[in-house]
Amino acid sequence: MDIEAVKDQAGPRQFGPNDDMPEEYRRAATRMIQFHANSEVMGGYLDKEFTRHAPSLDRKLANTAKVQDEIGHAQLLYRAAETLGVKTREEMLDELKNGEGKFLNCFHYPVDSWYEAPMIDFFVDGGAMRRQATLKSTSWTPYAHAMDKVCFEEGFHVKHGESILRELMRGSKATQERTQETFEEWWPRILQFFGPTNDESTHNDFAQEVGLKTTSNDELRNSFLNLYIPKAEKYGLEIPESPRVFERDDGTMAVREDDLDWEEFWTIAKNDYEGSHEQIGSRRRRQEAVAWVRESLDGWEGSAAGTSQAAD
């Protein structure tokens, strides 16, 4: 299939491993799914910090379950990416380990308090879920199938995140103030989650033309603002004055781009932010600490291969 045919036929769940897809499509889809898978891993590692900080056993259990889910999502997504035949799971995990693998901006900021939990679990996950729901209609079928399972589980994450926010904002005045401060720190990062408004980059155009993406970053940010600003306000959070959020002539919401720190964003995009080094490094050290588990699994797989008949 050539690229023009792909653009003509592009639609929800239109292509799969049996189709002869052009290199350009397979590379673009791999880049997108690998980024998504990496983000699940790095989000999971970030989120596990909250288990320690969680104020009750219920919250600790729920948080542990959520981290398990995220790592499971990463596994589904690496498999979906592998079906494109560009990279193996091992190659993608190696890239993540050595700092080449890219992932969501919000997971480049180390966390160290419970007040940060709803910023990730409600706002970031809520934004991610908006995006993931649209990806059920992606043109690469294995990716869409992964999204079916991911979206099934994410409802718990977002509701649990909102439940934490609600609890904090009903706490003491000091708790409410700490939550507000934390929100102000995270709000610009959350707005940058969807990327720059005015930069519908070539990657994005191509991804939409071949049906990998069905919704632009701008549309997603807009719908996110429409849903989540009222939620924040409902619990008594004040939206910071800067970055300025405004209504466009068509009634949709937008952010004044100049109010956001794009230098930081692009440094993060290169994995070159201070927090990037910390997050990638701490994950790598934990990976190394459990290398013996992977090695013993590999050893077992090697020794068991071809003996299943004999074992019967």
Add this chain to the structure above:
Amino acid sequence: MIWEVFRQEKPGDYHRHVGNVHAPDREMAKLFAQIQHARRMQTNSLWVVPQSEIGEVDPEDAAFGGRTDKSYRWAMTYNDIDASFAKEVEDSEAEQREAARTRREQLESEGDA
């Protein structure tokens, strides 16, 4: 030799198990699968898999989903939170509610048995 057959109705759908066929090799299995499981059925693609290659976990081996209370894993537990503000959250909760309902029915019927 027995081959398990999985049929996909439309492009983009999951391949679902629909039955099995006797066949001496893969090519014959594909032919028989077409005749027995795809004829007059809406079909986009068929998979055949040697039955001996399938590993099964049944209720004797595992208590699926566990028997301990893991209500904290379900969206419905957080019922002081309204999911209806975002369609994708509402849909997810509806899917979880349906899964929990069918699972509860399964547990109840096992209890009867």
